[in-house]
Amino acid sequence: MLNQLTISELTARLARREVSTRQAMQACLDQIQRVDGRVKAFLSYDAADALAQADAADRQITAGTDFKTQPLLGVPIAVKDVLAVKNQPLNCGSKILGKFISPYDATVIERLRAAGAIVFGRLNMDEFAMGSSTENSAFFTTLNPWDTSRIPGGSSGGSAAAVAADECLATLGSDTGGSIRQPAALCGCVGLKPTYGRVSRYGLVAFASSLDQIGPFTKNVHDAAMLLNVISGLDPRDSTSLPQPVPDYAAALDGSVKGLKLGLPKEYRIGGLDPDVKNAVDAAVKHLEKLGVELIDISLPHSDYAVATYYIIATAEASANLARFDGIRYGARVDGSDPVSLYSNTRGAGFGAEVKRRIILGTYVLSSGYYDAYYLRAQKVRTLIRQDFLKAFEQVDAIVSPTTPTAAFKVGEKSADPLQMYLSDIFTISCNLAGICGVSLRCGFTNSSPQLPIGLQLVGHPFGEATILKIAHAYEQTTDWLKRRPVLSA
Ligand code: GLN
DSSP: OGGGSOHHHHHHHHHTTSSOHHHHHHHHHHHHHHHHHHHOOEEEOOHHHHHHHHHHHHHHHHHTOOTTTSTTTTOEEEEETTBOOTTSBOOTTOSTTTTOBOSSOOHHHHHHHHTTOEEEEEEOOSGGGOOSSSTTOSSOOOOBTTBTTBOOOSSSHHHHHHHHTTSSSEEEEEESSSTTHHHHHHHTOEEEEOOTTTBOOTTBOOSSTTTOEEEEEESSHHHHHHHHHHHBSOOTTOTTOOOOOOOOTTTTOOSOOTTOEEEEEGGGOOTTOOHHHHHHHHHHHHHHHHTTOEEEEEOOTTGGGHHHHHHHHHHHHHHHHGGGOSSSSSSOOOOOSSHHHHHHHHHHHHSOHHHHHHHHHHHHHHSTTTTIIIIIHHHHHHHHHHHHHHHHTTTOSEEEEESSSSSOOBTTTTTTOHHHHHHTTTTTHHHHHHTOEEEEEEEEEOSSSSOOEEEEEEEESTTOHHHHHHHHHHHHHTOOGGGOOOGGGO
């Protein structure tokens, strides 16, 4: 089935003219018809537009387009509902944007299109990317294709579930505190958060501007490298994007990991780690050692403060970023007798409980009298966390850990307790605070029934994507976890 292929498998077949893009796109649409009633990854999609894009790609292939200049030609890719795609709805998993239609393409979308991809569909997410389960979506909860009584992770839960259920070949998501790596781990796909500044955020609706990055969800590591090649690089429209050259990440996957030094942080040996997760990660680390990686014990002494620091900085930035949703400029409006009541009626009706909680927390930590005690102190701790990593990277090439403390949890299991939910991000959050890169990939399954995928996280130094992808690829190539598919999509 064409929807089950990886990007490089599909483009190889397209290049040999064995199959058409239309057939591949149709296979994805058929799969969505078949399984999305159970998975609920998509908020919406336009089948006619997707097929028209497929036909245009087929015409290009017939005319003899080179897959080197258009490496994603004919590849169906869906995106999280936080990225602007021209003439498509943009809701951020929220009611407050009403019937808003995006007037322009985000830079990553432009780049996908320039590489030949078919960009289609809006994927479900926690409202404004705040959450770890998609239960905070204002529309519905996405379910985990491996066990539909469980959540897919979040906030990019739709992006992870759509790839795991083979509803498309790859997706884009955003990661502010783990929102790519955590759902990738819980759904068993590859999810990459690039270094801060690697990928332009122009056209990404901001949650916490000093932490947000866009990245890919794919079926294997090679595909993640291919997508990163396409979306990376300086963009004059995002002043935080950086001019570092973009290496060919896919070409660097040569299997040679001998002599690379991998750090094992002692602070990550926490209580509360699920035994299945611990065993799978320990076995993966041993496997990497067999491949020639050198293991080194390291310390990241400020790790304990990461979750608290994140929830001050992220909420502070969110409270400022979300001020623009006022009922005047975008989307839905609930009228009032004067401007202030219009704002509060609109925001009261338009935002969900978690978004309101974050705005209130963020406004509080920025308020005069509390700013120094919370926000300023959090910024200082953030610097210490970044220094911990930079110091560790003087000794090691990458750092390994579980992506999440447990596999996918049940719908409703943590939604009543925000602190429990926040703790599911303990291994992913520091990477955003430090501005560095991380990837999650499948490294085993739980012993539960049905079995659930487990994620291994590799964290790299600033602009160290090539190194973590290389290690991830060597691991993936010498293990056979990818042979399994969720029963839904088999
Ligand atoms: N789960 C974290 C939060 O709720 C991270 C979200 C994200 O990365 N967008 O803030």
